[in-house]
Amino acid sequence: MSEQTPNTSQTEQDMADLAEVEDAKLQAKGVSLSQSQLVRRRFFAHKPAVISLILLAFLTVLAFSSIGYGIIPGWWDKTFTATGPVLNGGQPTMFQDGQILGEHPFGQTQMGQDFFAQAMYGMQQSLIIAFVVGIVSTMIGVVVGAAAGFFRGWIESLLMRATDMVIVVPLLVLAAILGQMVAGNVWALALVLGCVTWTGLARLVRAEILSLREKEYVSAAIAMGASPTRIILKHMLPNSVGVIIVNATFSIAAAILLESTLSFLGLGVQLPEVSLGSLVDYYQGASTTRPWLFWFPGLFIIAIALSVNFIGDGLRDAYDPRQKRVGDRRPGLLQAMGLRGINRRGKDRTQGAGEAPGQPGQATHVVSAAEPKSNPLRQWRKK
Amino acid sequence: MLKYTLKRLGSTVLVLFLASILVFFLTVHSGDPLADLRESNDPDAPFEMEQRIYHMQLDQPWYTRYWGWLQGVLGCFRLSCDFGTNREGQDLNPILMQAAEDSLRLVFIATIASIVLGILIGILTAIRQYSVFDYSVSFIVFLFFSLPTFWAAVLAKDYLAIYFNDWMQEGAEFSWGQLLLISGVMAVVVPLIAGGSAMRRLVTGAVVGLFSAGALWYFDSAQFALYPRVGALGVILLSFGLAVGLTALIAGLKNRQVLYTALTVAALSIVSYYATWNLLQDPPGGWFFLGALFVLTIVICVVIARTMGGYAKGQATSVAVLTGVLSSALILLDHFMYHWPNMMSLKPRPISTIGSHTRRFTEDDVTWWQVNLDLLTQLWIPTVILMLISLATYTRYTRSSMLEVARQDYIRTARAKGASERTVVLKHAFRNALIPLATIVAFDFAGLIGGTVVLERIFNWNGMGQLFVTALQQVDPAPVMGFMIITGFVAVLFNFFADILYAVLDPRIRV
Numbered sequence: 005m006s007e008q009t010p011n012t013s014q015t016e017q018d019m020a021d022l023a024e025v026e027d028a029k030l031q032a033k034g035v036s037l038s039q040s041q042l043v044r045r046r047f048f049a050h051k052p053a054v055i056s057l058i059l060l061a062f063l064t065v066l067a068f069s070s071i072g073y074g075i076i077p078g079w080w081d082k083t084f085t086a087t088g089p090v091l092n093g094g095q096p097t098m099f100q101d102g103q104i105l106g107e108h109p110f111g112q113t114q115m116g117q118d119f120f121a122q123a124m125y126g127m128q129q130s131l132i133i134a135f136v137v138g139i140v141s142t143m144i145g146v147v148v149g150a151a152a153g154f155f156r157g158w159i160e161s162l163l164m165r166a167t168d169m170v171i172v173v174p175l176l177v178l179a180a181i182l183g184q185m186v187a188g189n190v191w192a193l194a195l196v197l198g199c200v201t202w203t204g205l206a207r208l209v210r211a212e213i214l215s216l217r218e219k220e221y222v223s224a225a226i227a228m229g230a231s232p233t234r235i236i237l238k239h240m241l242p243n244s245v246g247v248i249i250v251n252a253t254f255s256i257a258a259a260i261l262l263e264s265t266l267s268f269l270g271l272g273v274q275l276p277e278v279s280l281g282s283l284v285d286y287y288q289g290a291s292t293t294r295p296w297l298f299w300f301p302g303l304f305i306i307a308i309a310l311s312v313n314f315i316g317d318g319l320r321d322a323y324d325p326r327q328k329r330v331g332d333r334r335p336g337l338l339q340a341m342g343l344r345g346i347n348r349r350g351k352d353r354t355q356g357a358g359e360a361p362g363q364p365g366q367a368t369h370v371v372s373a374a375e376p377k378s379n380p381l382r383q384w385r386k387k
Numbered sequence: 388m389l390k391y392t393l394k395r396l397g398s399t400v401l402v403l404f405l406a407s408i409l410v411f412f413l414t415v416h417s418g419d420p421l422a423d424l425r426e427s428n429d430p431d432a433p434f435e436m437e438q439r440i441y442h443m444q445l446d447q448p449w450y451t452r453y454w455g456w457l458q459g460v461l462g463c464f465r466l467s468c469d470f471g472t473n474r475e476g477q478d479l480n481p482i483l484m485q486a487a488e489d490s491l492r493l494v495f496i497a498t499i500a501s502i503v504l505g506i507l508i509g510i511l512t513a514i515r516q517y518s519v520f521d522y523s524v525s526f527i528v529f530l531f532f533s534l535p536t537f538w539a540a541v542l543a544k545d546y547l548a549i550y551f552n553d554w555m556q557e558g559a560e561f562s563w564g565q566l567l568l569i570s571g572v573m574a575v576v577v578p579l580i581a582g583g584s585a586m587r588r589l590v591t592g593a594v595v596g597l598f599s600a601g602a603l604w605y606f607d608s609a610q611f612a613l614y615p616r617v618g619a620l621g622v623i624l625l626s627f628g629l630a631v632g633l634t635a636l637i638a639g640l641k642n643r644q645v646l647y648t649a650l651t652v653a654a655l656s657i658v659s660y661y662a663t664w665n666l667l668q669d670p671p672g673g674w675f676f677l678g679a680l681f682v683l684t685i686v687i688c689v690v691i692a693r694t695m696g697g698y699a700k701g702q703a704t705s706v707a708v709l710t711g712v713l714s715s716a717l718i719l720l721d722h723f724m725y726h727w728p729n730m731m732s733l734k735p736r737p738i739s740t741i742g743s744h745t746r747r748f749t750e751d752d753v754t755w756w757q758v759n760l761d762l763l764t765q766l767w768i769p770t771v772i773l774m775l776i777s778l779a780t781y782t783r784y785t786r787s788s789m790l791e792v793a794r795q796d797y798i799r800t801a802r803a804k805g806a807s808e809r810t811v812v813l814k815h816a817f818r819n820a821l822i823p824l825a826t827i828v829a830f831d832f833a834g835l836i837g838g839t840v841v842l843e844r845i846f847n848w849n850g851m852g853q854l855f856v857t858a859l860q861q862v863d864p865a866p867v868m869g870f871m872i873i874t875g876f877v878a879v880l881f882n883f884f885a886d887i888l889y890a891v892l893d894p895r896i897r898v
Contacts, residue, residue, distance in 0.1 A: 165401075165402060165405070168398075168399075168402045169402050169405050169406045169409060170406075171833075172399070172402050172403055172406045172875055172878065172879075173406050173409070173410055173871060173875065174833040174834075174836045174837050174871075174874055174878075175833065175834075175837060176836070176837030176840055177410070177836075177837075177840075177855065177867075177870070177871060177874075178410070178413075180840075180855075180856070180859055181410065181413045181414055181417050181859060181867075182413065182417075184417045184418060184859055184860070184862075185413070185416070185417045185418070187418075257532070257533065261533070261535055264535050264537075265535065265536065265537060265837070265841060268535075268537045268841065269840070269841065269844060269856055270856075270860070271856070271859070271860075281535070281537075284535070284537065284538055284541070285537075288537075288541045288845075291541055291542070291545050292545055292549075298538075298541070302535065302538040302542075305533075305535050305538065306530070306533055306534060306535070306538075309532075309533030309534075309535075310529060310530060310533040312533075313529050313532055313533050314529060317529070
């Protein structure tokens with residue numbers, strides 16, 4: 005007994021020393037970061053995503069500040085319904101004759117309405133619908149997926165059959181029927197569209213929860229008598245937040261396109277309300293005579309959808325950098341076809357590696373000529 | 388395996404049945420089917436209302452009407468489908484059949500074309516990961532993901548169709564400026580895809596630029612757009628080129644037995660090009676006859692490969708079948724080109740953007756080739772637009788799945804045992820990368836159906852999508868249900884094939 009004591013304290017001392025050494029090593033590398041700090045850092049290093057975020061913020065601010073929302077007035081003096089005299093055939097005045105915006109930056113419609121105000125109003129409606137659809141579909145998807153994955157049994161088969169039932173009908177068909185039912189009310193349209201676009205997320209969340217169920221900390225929580233609600237809310241959902249956020253982003257991009265398609269078919273937003281899709285619908289006949297009426301709303305749809313998609317991509321890389329860490333192998337086409345051997349000169353191997361723009365999680369190391377050539381699938385990991 | 392597949396099929400049919408109840412219920416409650424008559428001042432309106440109530444059985448509760456509809460559709464199992472009547476009391480069967488033919492042709496062609504193209508581009512971007520080409524394709528894929536179909540379709544209708552028609556009428560020639568521009572672009576883009584050292588890229592760029600300038604000059608001087616032909620020389624050169632190229636791609640040129648098999652097939656296809664020329668001028672039975680010839684070609688190719696292939700029977704078969712199929716396609720293309728001036732004489736503006744076919748070509752004095760050329764010209768732009776949607780998906784999935792597979796141990800093993808890069812990419816990586824794609828095909832189909840709804844509206848096709856939108860606006864459930872059940876059935880079929888394909892490609896899931 006007495007012999008053991010110094011031995012144990014000796015081991016403890018060793019362990020403490022070892023820990024200090026490890027600690028010093030870690031500190032020498034720089035600050036340790038929490039999970040969310042890491043995610044944020046990776047996201048902001050993703051250039052396309054950051055540019056997209058700025059663009060989306062700019063468009064949102066522009067849409068809501070220019071003509072105002074509801075009773076709040078904006079800085080643009082024209083409304084989207086008021087008609088006026090058609091000046092210069094309704095040509096856009098933006099960047100014409102030395103003025104930046106001019107009287108009608110996006111031109112005028114045949115009726116003499118200011119198209120800038122119309123486009124801004126349409127963009128407001130489209131953005132509102134997209135974000136509400138994103139929120140509603142994410143909430144339904146998370147609830148259905150989490151309940152199905154956690155409770156299993158008959159609840160799971162019931163919920164998953166319901167999901168399959170929604171999936172088997174083409175999305176546009178269900179959305180069109182429901183859009184027809186709400187007859188043009190923007191908020192109601194957003195709600196019903198949210199009720200048909202949750203299926204993908206429900207499946208993903210279910211799969212995620214199914215794998216989290218087997219984790220020790222969930223068993224520990226169950227053993228301590230935590231209620232299912234608590235386990236799902238406190239332990240499982242925070243651990244699947246990556247999947248949820250990324251898919252919520254993509255569902256917003258999908259919602260923009262779905263809403264504009266429905267409005268184009270005349271089954272979504274209807275007069276007197278306008279959205280970007282219905283603007284394209286009204287003015288598609290004008291695409292050759294008054295092209296600006298057709299181009300501006302379309303370009304805004306693309307800009308919003310594209311920036312949301314890029315943000316989603318950046319978020320996915322930030323939350324799941326594994327997907328990006330793929331070998332830095334770059335064989336030529338002829339090598340791939342077996343017409344040329346794999347043996348390349350060192351110059352070939354280094355060339356091109358530096359020109360690739362750096363993105364988070366992407367291994368863009370310059371492969372030195374001295375590297376062994378034997379393993380072309382060597383995984384270059386970011387330290 | 389059979390049990391698994393049947394179980395999947397059973398549960399899908401059950402889900403389809405439940406979904407049909409949901410859609411019927413929602414459609415019936417989505418509005419007032421008599422709305423237009425209620426507002427009408429027509430003295431006949433009350434009578435018409437009576438008639439519509441009779442045709443649509445509006446005096447019955449919705450579940451009775453659903454039951455009536457279901458009984459008609461369940462008749463399909465007894466080979467006598469009855470999709471009910473629309474609100475005017477017209478029988479829907481012939482209307483739906485015609486509409487389904489148009490729409491499904493569009494969807495199938497777009498699906499197949501985008502699978503082939505998407506997989507090709509996906510493999511190229513995966514091989515050239517992080518190259519300029521990869522980055523530009525990634526950006527374009529994101530752009531396609533965010534592109535509103537309807538907007539792109541209206542643009543294509545205005546610019547592609549109308550400008551193309553104008554161009555065709557103005558003599559169909561490229562000006563010198565256009566010629567230089569196109570070859571300049573080719574000279575920059577192709578080396579970016581092909582890669583290699585800087586010197587090699589320069590040489591590739593110069594060769595490609597000169598070649599495309601020469602090709603365009605020939606195009607102009609031969610009035611190719613008005614009188615196109617592959618020609619005998621073209622068929623001979625391209626067939627042998629295909630034989631050599633496919634051998635190099637699949638088996639390697641060192642494998643003489645495969646090479647000789649492919650060359651034999653190419654020679655045979657050239658012989659059959661001459662042998663069948665007169666017969667094909669007016670093919671008896673149309674597509675069925677061509678299909679039969681096609682099957683015969685494949686059988687002959689397999690037989691040749693089996694007898695000549697020796698130890699490399701498997702590779703020889705795939706090379707021979709691919710060579711045979713592609714040179715048949717070449718011969719078909721030549722026939723179509725031969726009849727192009729005939730079609731142009733009836734339709735001087737070749738791409739009209741209204742309808743799935745032109746009325747002129749439903750008369751009796753037109754040949755089979757003219758009818759089909761007309762169908763193809765009408766199909767071309769909607770197909771391209773529809774492809775944009777799924778091309779992005781396939782490219783992205785092929786790329787990521789190829790990269791995923793490239794990390795696996797068996798790829799390292801393949802390299803370690805000294806397999807050539809071609810074998811590694813095409814045999815070990817590509818085949819396994821195909822597996823997850825099989826499920827995407829089934830999923831993608833639903834998206835394409837949504838796309839056809841929009842495209843048929845813009846190009847004024849009387850397809851299923853148009854039928855659906857009109858019927859929905861009239862709150863007429865029978866056509867909506869017909870649309871839903873046909874697309875649902877095809878989707879289930881796609882899923883079923885995907886499952887089987889999955890099992891064929893991936894022995895791990897054979898239960």
